[in-house]
Amino acid sequence: MFGDLRRFDVGQPQGLDWFRQWMDEVFPETAAADIRSVPRGSYPMINVGRTDDAVRVYVFAAGLTAEQLEVSIQDNVLTVSGKREAPDVGAEGQAARTDFRRERYQGEFSRSLALPDGLDVDRTEAHFRDGICEVRLPKREELKPRRIEVQAKNAS
Amino acid sequence: MNEVTRRNDAREPAKREEQKETLVPAVDIFEQSNALHVIADMPGVSRESLSIEVDNNILTLEGEVRLDMPEGLSAIYAEVRAQRFMRRFTLSHEIEADAIEARIENGVVHLVLPKKETHRPRRIDVKAA
Numbered sequence: 678m679f680g681d682l683r684r685f686d687v688g689q690p691q692g693l694d695w696f697r698q699w700m701d702e703v704f705p706e707t708a709a710a711d712i713r714s715v716p717r718g719s720y721p722m723i724n725v726g727r728t729d730d731a732v733r734v735y736v737f738a739a740g741l742t743a744e745q746l747e748v749s750i751q752d753n754v755l756t757v758s759g760k761r762e763a764p765d766v767g768a769e770g771q772a773a774r775t776d777f778r779r780e781r782y783q784g785e786f787s788r789s790l791a792l793p794d795g796l797d798v799d800r801t802e803a804h805f806r807d808g809i810c811e812v813r814l815p816k817r818e819e820l821k822p823r824r825i826e827v828q829a830k831n832a833s
Numbered sequence: 834m835n836e837v838t839r840r841n842d843a844r845e846p847a848k849r850e851e852q853k854e855t856l857v858p859a860v861d862i863f864e865q866s867n868a869l870h871v872i873a874d875m876p877g878v879s880r881e882s883l884s885i886e887v888d889n890n891i892l893t894l895e896g897e898v899r900l901d902m903p904e905g906l907s908a909i910y911a912e913v914r915a916q917r918f919m920r921r922f923t924l925s926h927e928i929e930a931d932a933i934e935a936r937i938e939n940g941v942v943h944l945v946l947p948k949k950e951t952h953r954p955r956r957i958d959v960k961a962a
Contacts, residue, residue, distance in 0.1 A: 722912040728905050739876035739940035773866050780859035808876035808940020
């Protein structure tokens with residue numbers, strides 16, 4: 678799937694974030710963007726894929742546990758929210774600490790995305806592993822691809 | 834500047850290609866009196882797919898995103914578009930490279946880079962004359 682993703686030109690590689698954000702400010706994009714799209718590098722990042730029988734949403738939420746991530750669906754809009762705490766280094770550490778880089782997101786977040794129509798929201802499942810939450814939204818029966826028998830028409 | 838870039842291109846085309854397909858993990862780096870800490874976000878990387886190397890004072894953090902994806906999955910929307918995380922740092926000489934410790938939990942790597950004994954702060958007792 679990731680091989681495929683390179684076809685989707687949704688932006689520059691992550692390393693160029695600062696440059697892209699600066700460019701976005703100086704030269705605002707005039708092309709229509711998804712109404713819920715966010716600047717690159719937001720937390721958590723989200724991938725969405727589709728198979729014949731389901732839509733799968735991957736939330737790249739490093740550092741969270743299953744309990745800390747809340748996934749909800751309302752009116753076909755999927756919202757993931759939660760809070761990522763600052764890493765715990767102990768009271769002693771906090772006092773004598775010099776920061777050199779702070780790139781990791783901290784604090785509360787909430788991201789929403791519009792789902793395609795025709796999903797069976799009641800049968801949604803979500804699994805969490807190694808910092809990625811996978812949400813599986815099955816398609817409703819009537820939307821799955823179906824083979825149609827072609828019948829020969831009898832000349833009457 | 835353009836000329837310099839072009840020359841690099843010609844010399845290491847393979848390397849540049851590789852860089853395009855890797856993600857740069859976001860990191861926090863901070864220093865305490867006895868050690869430097871590096872915390873990196875690498876979602877989808879497990880203990881088995883993570884590799885940390887120190888070679889010639891360069892610390893390389895590399896990991897592969899392992900996702901169980903079903904056959905025939907096609908992308909609708911994608912923000913993460915590579916399968917590998919990689920980032921390099923140059924270590925300074927006061928780091929004890931042999932004593933570096935790492936752990937990974939929920940896709941977050943925490944590295945502790947201890948300083949050499951000689952570079953730790955020391956308290957000096959002032960004696961009464």
